[in-house]
Amino acid sequence: MAELLRFRADEPADHPGITVDAFLDQPDADAVRIEPGDDARALIPHLARLRLVEVNFPIFGDGRGYSSARILREAGYGGELRAVGDVLVDQIAALRRCGFDGFDPDQPLDPADTEIAFARWSAVYQPAADGRAPIWAARHGETA
Amino acid sequence: MYRYDDYDQAMVDTRVAEFRDQARRRLEGRLSEDQFKPLRLMNGLYLQLHAYMLRVAIPYGTLDARQMRALADIADNYDRGYGHFTTRQNIQYNWIKLEEAANLLADLAKVEMHAIQTSGNCIRNISSDHFAGAAADEVADPRPYAELLRQWSSFHPEFSALPRKFKIAVIASERDRAAMRLHDIGIRIVRRGDALGAQFWVGGGMGRTPMVAPCIREFVPIDQLVTYSEACLRVYNRHGRRDNKFKARIKILVHELGAAEYTRQVEEEFAHLLTLGIEPPAAELARIAAMFDEPLEPAESAAPDRSDPDFALWMDRNTHPHKLPGYISAVISLKPVGGIPGDATADQMRLMADLAERYGNGELRVTHTQNIVLPHVRQAELHGLWSALEPAGLGAANIDTVEDIIACPGLDYCSLANARSIPVAQRIAERFAANGRTAVLGELKLKISGCINACGHHHAGHIGILGVDRKGTENYQLLLGGSEAEDVSLGKITGPGFDETGIVDAVETATKVYLKERDEGERFLDTYRRIGMEPFKAALYG
Known part of the structure; x- marks a missing residue:
């Protein structure tokens, strides 16, 4: 877990996520791993017992995990959402906006590049799952 | 603007x-x-x-x-x-x-421009009617809605790695000058009573599997435009195919699910997204719309002097009626005979900028047919504009004629192409300029792609040409009967392909069939639709 990057104060779950099918059969499990083809909404009835959802990106170009993350946050999931797999520094700002608060990529992220990537965008055009107020809200004195 | x-x-x-x-x-x-x-x-x-x-x-x-x-x-x-x-x-x-x-x-x-999302598997630059804000037949200027969607789609985090590229067009009239139904999402702004709304057409496209988009929603209230778009995209991002690049566009998803099932999923997502408050407020749309609503100076309503036949021809071919008296929209052709369709030199660009300021309000438009529009030209000064174009090689009077060819860059530039497009376009324009039939043929939209990706819109040409590689030689298939306009249709292949010289002859042969068979007032496309493929095949292969 040396490379794990987290934006949470709580302790990380101590075991990795199991498949969605296995998770649904294990009433005491608190960690799950979503593959790109899994339906994140299948987890919604079980959010209360979840502490960790790993969303796997087998290749960085498969963007289904972005929707999975937002769907879980929109449903009120408050545990850790961790991006794992082929996660590159150029994606992490967008992933963070979709609700990810943990990153455990296959290839370690360069700390300096990571810092730049998260700090880069001072404003955003649209609401997402990170609670940032969009530019239109700032223009019209509204909050998102 | x-x-x-x-x-x-x-x-x-x-x-x-x-x-x-x-x-x-x-x-x-x-x-x-x-x-x-x-x-x-x-x-x-x-x-x-x-x-x-x-x-x-x-x-x-x-x-x-x-x-x-x-x-x-x-x-x-x-x-x-x-x-x-x-x-x-x-x-x-x-x-x-x-x-x-x-x-x-x-x-x-420095001049408020960018190259953001002009390629890649993301929401691309949003296109629109090139006469927007000037056309008499629009219910509203569609560009404020396009701008609202531009901002929404720029750096949209959830849609930064879509299955494939995603193209949206927004129009606001019954006439379709933007190939709206051949887009991933085509939006038509419509009026219902006093209210504006957006009609959504989803799953059109050209490429190797051309499809005409079905209408999935007749009327989305205008203050839910962004939310509905987000629902359309989320369903696509989650369920669009990723196993095969050639089946990854939304048209395949809509086709495989069926429009009704895709719509059902979108509506379900839409109902959910409406609860999240992601729609920009009406004040934001009003802020944007105000910038497109700069009043034009009143202009004297004076019909230009048509005594010069060359000017009269250019005026007939290259202008479009304006909603205000005294104004007209002028189209500058980037299709000089023998030139490269859509190319302009730096000096030509500077001249067009100068002319936009001198004869209009400084605004220019790029058309999807690869020409330039000056949308707001004072009618009384139209002759002056025309006089300045000819010496710069910009005076061709050929909009919507057989010389106004859409062509992709083709094998001269593109790493995907199988065949050259530009030389074929040049030979065809030269042939018709030389035989003097351009004017007789009237509206005839000819479109050339150098491979099946169809960047040259060959499926949507009244006459389409598709370059393919046949055992190491360039070969050109001929299609007839396509249209990208409100009477949208996909062209059909006539039969075996032709070599470079043969395809130029074949196009001429097809036009001869039209000239022989046409009824009063019929365009090439109308005649083809009435008489069908057989007479053309007989002339081409008989």
Whole structure:
């Protein structure tokens, strides 16, 4: 877990996520791993017992995990959402906006590049799952 | 037209800095070409046959004189003194060095322009009616809605790695001048009583599997436009195919699910998203719309003097009625006979910018047919405009004729192409200019693609040409009966293909069938639809 990057104060779950099918059969499990083809909404009835959802990106170009993350946050999931797999520094700002608060990529992220990537965008055009107020809200004195 | 505020400016400036950093990491070898590719594509940078190609976004095809001059300077400073206007109402430069690309983007940002999302698997530049804001038949100017969607789609985090590219067009009239139903999402702004709304057509496209989009919602209230778009995209991002690049566009998803099931899923997602408050407020749309609503100076309603037959011909071919008295929209043809469709030199760009200021309000449009529009020309001064165009090689009176050909860059530039497109377009235009039949044939939309990806819109040509590679030689298939307009249809292949000379002859043969068979007032397309393929086949292969 040396490379794990987290934006949470709580302790990380101590075991990795199991498949969605296995998770649904294990009433005491608190960690799950979503593959790109899994339906994140299948987890919604079980959010209360979840502490960790790993969303796997087998290749960085498969963007289904972005929707999975937002769907879980929109449903009120408050545990850790961790991006794992082929996660590159150029994606992490967008992933963070979709609700990810943990990153455990296959290839370690360069700390300096990571810092730049998260700090880069001072404003955003649209609401997402990170609670940032969009530019239109700032223009019209509204909050998102 | 739309002007950036500090927020918009900061977003494009940030993007330039981000790209500069990415290009540096690539040049230092810290990013592999595989890792760099999706990043440069999100900034419009392609690796072509000879060099990098950079595509600059011209949102909904609208730009002003200052921006056109900046495009000319870029052509001089970073390219070989010209640029190529595209079927997505953008401009691309074919001879770009990676080391200089970030500086080019910085120059663009100085005039409120960018190359954001002009390629890659993301929401692309949004296109629109090139007569928007001027056409008498629109229910509203569609561009404020396109701008609202431009901002929503820019750096949209959830949709940054879609299954495939995604193209949206917004129009606001019954007439379709933007090939709306051949887009991933086509939106028509409509009026119902006093209320404006958006009609959604989803799942159209050209490419190797052309499809005409079905209507999935007749009326989305205008204050839910962004939310409905988000629902359409989320269903696509989650369920669009990713196992096969050639089946990854939304048209395949809509086709495989069926329009009814796709719509059901969108409606379900829409109902959910409505609870999240993601729609910009009405005040934001009003802020944008006000910038497109600059009043034109009153102009004297004076019909131009048509005594010069060359001017009269140009006026008949290259102008479009304006909603205000005293004004007219003029189309500058980038299709000189023997030229490269859509190309303009830096000097031509500067001249068009000057003319836009002298004869209009400084605004210009790029058409998806690769020409330039001056939307608001004072009618009384139309002759002066025309007189200035001819000496610069911009005076061709051939809009919507057989000489006004759409052609992709083809094998002369593109690494995907199987065959050359530009020389075929040149030979065809030369043939009809020489035999004098251009005028007789009237409206005849001819479109050429150099491979099945269909960037030259061959499926939608009244006459379409598709270049293929047949055992190492270029071969050209002929299609008839396509249309991208409100009478949208997909062309049908006539039969075996032709070589380069043969395809020029074949096009001429098809036009002869039309001239022989046509009824009073019929266009080529009308005659084809009435008499069918057989008479054409008989003449071509008989």
